[in-house]
Amino acid sequence: MSHIPPHGHAVSPDTLVVSAGRPPREHDAPVNPPIVLSSTYFGTGTPVQGERGYGRYSNPTWDPFEQALAELEGADLPALVFGSGLASVMAALSLVPAGGVVVMPRHSYQGSLLLAAEEAANGRFSVRTVDIAETQDVIAQLDGASLLWVESPTNPMLEVADIAALADAAHAAGALVVADNTFSTPLVTRPLELGADVVVHSVTKYLAGHSDVVLGAAVTSDPELRDRLLRYRSLHGAVAGPFEVWLALRGLRTLALRVERSQATAGELARRLQELPQVEHVRYPGLPEDPGHRRAASQMKGFGSILCIEVAGGAAAAEKVTEAVELWLPATSLGGVESLIERRRRQPGEPHTVPEGLLRLSVGIENVEDLWRDLEQALTR
8 A cells, every 4th residue: 555645656655654644635624633532423223334333443543543554564454553562462463273373583572472471371372482583493383383473673682584485484384474563663674565464563662752652553454364453452442542543643753764863873883882892792783794684684674773782791780881871761662762771681571592781772863972972981981
């Protein structure tokens, strides 16, 4: 689905984030969609499919955001907004049949791993974890699988998956493919075009972009899958407040500028951090020597705004860095305008394969020299 103005030419994604989801151009019409605060809608007679009916099923404030995100992801159907990123993850996992098998990266969003493990413990399906960057190893685990979960780059180890090859193999094995595109955003990676069946987002992160809302979304071009996701959202009450969705659409308007700025800064910081003796290893797909560099260059437009460093001295030294920074904010989450830093193993559920001294840096839109000075003084203090 491409946004095509009256002059007949499809516009680029960085224009789409500004132009999509606008009200019709009518005299004295607002340029922004309104916030509709209503829990129910007027109606008589037997309800028919497509009617709003009730606030758990639909809200006019959701529509512009859902349409805009679908256009950005290249989907043929409107996206579905959820009350949180984890709610959209659970909706996607609900597509797995009872007794099915989920193949999942060993390094993924912590909430996704914990939720899948809980579902497995309850006997709903089983989980096979893989190194998503090792394509042949992943393919070997697809026998009998119901769903392949893809993150690329992974959270927080920044491994890069060959999405197209894995999607082809998963479909050949009879499995659905769900891609979490939170890290990349559709401006950097478009998993549907690479073969994914469903894309999920934590809208909380880059799409909304200001660390002030909690939302999720799911996108697909498959009508049957969308109906199942919509039914899950409606029956499980995984719905979003209209004000939060309105804020997310407002945040989306600057996505291209934020991603352009933060990606450029992340690349520069990654290069400089390699030179510091206090840093044992820098993980960033934009570095030519990074294991995922060639693959990322082939399927991404840029290399993202997240980088990770392993600090010499392990957990204690890494914690001291988070205590010494003055501009970087020590906090979980990512994708906001402000730069965040976190030692990921401070989280109890983080996989043990994540190094104790690893710091995840979510690069914001501040001046690169200010960010560098603050990091350098914290690391060398």
